Amino acid sequence: MNARKRILEDLPREHGFEPLHVEGALPPGLRGTLYRNGPALTGRFGRRYTHIFEGDGAVSAVRLGDGAAQGAVRLVRTAGFNEETEAGRLLYGFGAPWPTRMRRAWADREKNTANTSVLWWNDGxxxxxxxxxxxxxxxxxxxxxxxxxxxxxIERSFSAHPHRVASLDTVFNIGLRYGREPGVVLYAWPRGGACRRLGFVPLPRNTMLHDFIVTARHLVLFVNPVTVNLWRAIAGIGPFEKLLQWRPELGTEVIVVPLDDPERPARFTVEPFFQWHFANAFEDGDAVVVDYCRYPDFDSIGAIDALDASDIAMPVYHRARVRPASQGFESTPLGLSCDFPRIDPAQEGQRHDAAVVLGHAEGRDTLARLAPDDGAVDQLALGADAVASEPIFVPEPGGAGWVLCLEYDGARHQSALAVYAADRLPEGALARCWFDHHVPLTFHGAWVEA
Ligand SMILES: [Fe+2]
Structure with a gap:
């Protein structure tokens, strides 16, 4: 087996904060905790899930300060997970026997796998x-x-990609509504205030919408031509990825929602493409500039599960200029093959000077910093056995900042949090904080300042 793929093995043990072995020197000014989340079990009770997205989530954390690091990791014990624990067998998802999962689907019950991301907001x-x-x-x-x-x-769903707009100090999010009247519920959650429903955008079909983006004036949805086969879902017919169908003939619908008039969005259809993730968006005259990682198709759904991107068209960092008044859409590739973009949180919703991304080059994971205005790229290729995760940019008062990346080393079968100087990525990690075990693949995380 490819050594990298062992990152997909089950979490070997759970624990609270305990010291991690630090190689190198942690920057003294870096104080806080990086929380991350990802599917940590491939199945339970002798049965396997049919896709990594069905895996039960585990939140991992690395706390840094005073030159030391502590790490913790625990499964998220949701009601559905606990119900399965008590029953001693799988009850939900395509790993469960058909009559079992059917009974729950008909009763409109599902398991919250809580496996994709974390949000730190309003002290929670x-x-x-x-x-x-x-x-x-x-x-x-x-x-x-x-x-x-x-x-x-919150109606029923709250996406794993809430976005904060720095100038409004408000977190925005979306939640999909499925069924006969599908659509997207929009939420706004200001600092120190209550979460409220901002609006509802009806959609012509049941679809998947993993992420969106927002500025101080507009919330932008790119609704890709992926349809959800509700009949298969209701009938409990797997596997997971067959629930989703790529229908390029439908094109991608661009929807621009004014925050001050959310019931009157501009919407129009452009060429088909797919994105999992947005980097940022900002206003520029009559245009909304949207940075995102664009795929030509939906083949990545299988590649994620196999941790093998060798046969798919790779994503490319794009900058789109969206003009809602004239239905204009021009998207320009900026050359870098990457996904999982993150920016300085202080720049969210306004023009950003750089994005840090998880890249790919010559079969290896890379960490890269891209300056979209001039296209400059700093890139570091990791070892052949390494699996990188989404890099997180951490601002540094009076400095260039740091990049944190939870990395898996297939040769050691262990994970470490690597710390890089954001302006000197190609020089390699300043420090690595090693767990004594591997942390299964994580998708997204959040840095919480001490
Ligand atoms: Fe994501």
Whole structure:
């Protein structure tokens, strides 16, 4: 087996914060905790899930300060997970026997896998998965506190990609509504305030919408031509990825929602493409500039599961100029093959000077910093056995900042948090903080300043 693929093995043990072995020197000014989330089990009770997206989430954390590091990791024990634990067998998802999962599907019950991302907001830590509600997690023990609807505001789903607009100090998010009247519920959650429903955008079909982006004036959706086969979902017919169908003839619908008039979006259809993730967006005259990682098709759904991107068209960092008044859409590739873009949180919703990304070059994972205005790229290729995760940019008062990346080393079968100087990525890590075990693949994370 390819050594890299062992990152997909089950989490070997759970633990609270314990010292990690530090190689190199951690920057003294770097104080805080990086939380991350990802599917940590490939199955339970002798049965296997049919796709990595079905895996039960585990939140991992690395706390840095005073030159030392502590690490923790725990499964997110949602109601569905606990129900399966008590039953001693799988009850949900395509790993469960057909009659079992059918009974729950007909009763409109599902398991929240809470396996995709974390949100730290208004002094709360939440594990997120796009089809379900947020799950509160204790930031110090990583114990699961339970699902939250934020005082009855969250309908059924709260995407794993909330975006904060720095100038508004507000987190925005979307939640998909499936069924006969599909659409997207929009949420706004200001600092220190309550989450509220901002609006609803009807959609012509049941689809998947993993991410969106927002500026101080507009919320932008790129609705790709992926349809959800609800009949298969209701009938409980797997495997997971067959629920989703690539229909390029439908094109991608661009929807620009004015934040001050959310019921009157501009919407028009452009060429088919797919994106998992947006980097940022900002206003520029009559245009909304949108940076995102663009795929020509939806083949990545299988590549994620196999951790093998060798047969798919790779994503490219794009900058689109969207003109809602004239239905203009021009998207320009900026050359870098990458996904999982992150920017300086202080620049979210306004022009950003750089994005840090997880790149690919010659069969290896790379970490890269891209300056979109001039296309300059700093890039570092990791070892052949290494699996990188989404890099996180951490600002440094008076400095260039750091890039944090939870990396897996297939030769050691262990994971480490690597710390890089953001302006000197190609020089390699300043420090690596090693877990004594591997942390299964994580998708997204959040840095919480001490
Ligand atoms: Fe994502």
């Amino acid at each position: 830590l939440y594990a997120l998965m796009e089809a379900c509600r947020p799950v509160a997690v204790d930031p110090d023990t990583l114990d699961t506190r339970g699902e939250r609807d934020l005082d009855g505001v």
